[in-house]
Amino acid sequence: MAKVRLADIAEKVGVSQVTVHNALSGNKGVSLELREKIQQVADELGYQSQARQKKQLQYQEEPKKIGVLIAENYLAEYTTYYWKIYQELALNATEKRCFTIVEVLTREMEKKNLAMPQFIMDKSIDGMIIIGEIDRKYIARVKESTEVPIVYLDFYDKDLAKDAVVTDNFYGMYLMTELVFAHGLEQIGFVGSIYATSSIMDRYCGFCKSMMEHRKAIQPEWILEDRDEKGKIVIELPKRLPQAFVCNCDYVAGILIHKLWERGIRVPEDISVVGFDNYLASGVSGYGYPFGDVKITTYEVNTKMMTKVALNKVLKRIKNPGYSPNLEVVSGHIVMKKTVKRRVV
Numbered sequence: 193m194a195k196v197r198l199a200d201i202a203e204k205v206g207v208s209q210v211t212v213h214n215a216l217s218g219n220k221g222v223s224l225e226l227r228e229k230i231q232q233v234a235d236e237l238g239y240q241s242q243a244r245q246k247k248q249l250q251y252q253e254e255p256k257k258i259g260v261l262i263a264e265n266y267l268a269e270y271t272t273y274y275w276k277i278y279q280e281l282a283l284n285a286t287e288k289r290c291f292t293i294v295e296v297l298t299r300e301m302e303k304k305n306l307a308m309p310q311f312i313m314d315k316s317i318d319g320m321i322i323i324g325e326i327d328r329k330y331i332a333r334v335k336e337s338t339e340v341p342i343v344y345l346d347f348y349d350k351d352l353a354k355d356a357v358v359t360d361n362f363y364g365m366y367l368m369t370e371l372v373f374a375h376g377l378e379q380i381g382f383v384g385s386i387y388a389t390s391s392i393m394d395r396y397c398g399f400c401k402s403m404m405e406h407r408k409a410i411q412p413e414w415i416l417e418d419r420d421e422k423g424k425i426v427i428e429l430p431k432r433l434p435q436a437f438v439c440n441c442d443y444v445a446g447i448l449i450h451k452l453w454e455r456g457i458r459v460p461e462d463i464s465v466v467g468f469d470n471y472l473a474s475g476v477s478g479y480g481y482p483f484g485d486v487k488i489t490t491y492e493v494n495t496k497m498m499t500k501v502a503l504n505k506v507l508k509r510i511k512n513p514g515y516s517p518n519l520e521v522v523s524g525h526i527v528m529k530k531t532v533k534r535r536v537v
Contacts, residue, residue, distance in 0.1 A: 204233050226390050255457030256510060258285060258503070259317035259340075260294040260347040261309055263302060265323045265423040269350070273443070273471045277345065281321065281499040288503060294316060295533060300324060306333045319506040321345055325389045328352055329522050344380055345502045346521050347390065354519030355509070357502045364491040364524055365398030368466045369438050371526060373406055376535035377435040377464055381414030383427065384440030392440045395468060399438050418444045427451055433463060435535065442467035445488050449531070460533035469493050470527050487529035498522045 198209045198216075205212070207230070214238075215222045215230040222230075244300070260281065264327035278294060281444065285292045293307040293316070306329065311317045319340050322331075325347040332352060335342065349354040372380055382399045384392045403410055413430045420426050425444060429451055439445035449459050459465050465466040470492035501520050508515050 196234075196237045198239075200237060201230060201234050201239060204237070205230055210388070219302045237446040242329050244464060256288075256290045256318045256507065257311075257316060258290050258292050258506060259309065259311040259320040260292050260323060261297050261320065261326075262294065262323045263297045264299055264328050267296065270424055271468060273441075276471065277323055277433075277495050279343070279498060280496055281323075281503060284496075284499050284503050288507065290503070290507070297326060297330070302330050304332060308334065308337050312338045318511050319343070321506055322347070322353075325330065325391070341506055341513070343502050343506045343509070345498060349390070350482055355505060357498050357505065357520050357522060359493040359498060360521050360523045361394035362398040362401075364493075365395035365438065365440075365468060366402050366489050367398075367526055368468065369399045369402035372438060372466060372532065373402065375464065377434075377526070378406070378408060379411075379414075379434040380408070381411065381416065381434040381437045382440075383416045383418050383437050383444055385419050386415075388423075429455065433457070436464040436466070436532070439465060439467045442469050442472050442488050442490050445490070446472055446486050447532070449486055449488075460531050464489075466490060466532060467495045470524075487531065489529045489532045490527050491524050492527045493524045494522050 198212045202209045205226075207226070211222060211226070212230055212234075213226040214220070215313060216234060228241045260278060262274055262278060266272060278292075282292045282294075288396075293311050295311060297309070301307045308412055312320075312334070315338075317340055320334075320338070320342045321344075322334075323345045328349065329396040332351070335352070344356040346358055347353055348358050369380065380399075380403065382396055384396060386393050386396045400410065411434070413432065414434045414437075416427055416430070416437075418425055418427055425447055427444070437445075437448060439448055445465050449465055452459055452463060452465075457463055465488065467488045467490040470490045472486065472488070501522060505520070
């Protein structure tokens, strides 16, 4: 059977090929009545557009299996930020007709025996996404153990993890610090263990840029560690406090707020606090502190777009092994809530 062309449809309807193309492509400039007539004739002749052919080919392809690895220290008894990211990734994968297989990287696997995830040992995946920052030695071991394409989500390393998707940690925290300055607050501290992850370090650098632009000295006593070596959140308040704290994430900001309340310090009446992520798991308690409905002014990370970009990256790498790895930065936006108050002079 001969292939149906646009010219065949145009001849039968009595219009130009351009009109047929616009009608079948959904472009403007064609009336609804004419568009329906052209579509009817196209269906009668058995015409298949390139878009329809491409969609059919996608459904004929074998669904891809994507392994997802999340480190144990990013998970807890409640729904964590990274688990939320995985859920969005799994939803996007379903829309792309992919399967996700999630495994947890235990501390023993990561730090001691360098054991590989089961899906790598079984060779049961076509590609892999690692969520969050993990040990560089373990990354090197993973790359030695599998040839499947790997994309890193919310983590980047110029040598080991080049094909990555991250939020705009630097500029996002710069904007949050600028927001604090815009409210007349000039004595500002930072809460976050700077060397714990690359994301916290980038956010601290954004904080530093804002402080430097305002010619404000960074006070060492107001740069607070927020976790111990095992990742447990531990915050010690200094005796002398600033006018505001910029926190590396909302979870830490929530715990800081409760620490301040324990000392009889009100937020934002006495001290303003801002966070990052726009995520606090509902109904959870942070090391004895019930967060409740703390409305933290924050920078919302566009996790939905990040997961879409990461999935598209790994699928491109599966189809085209020569695809060059690169870093993609996804911007977020400020969300004003109730933990910042303008200073009255």
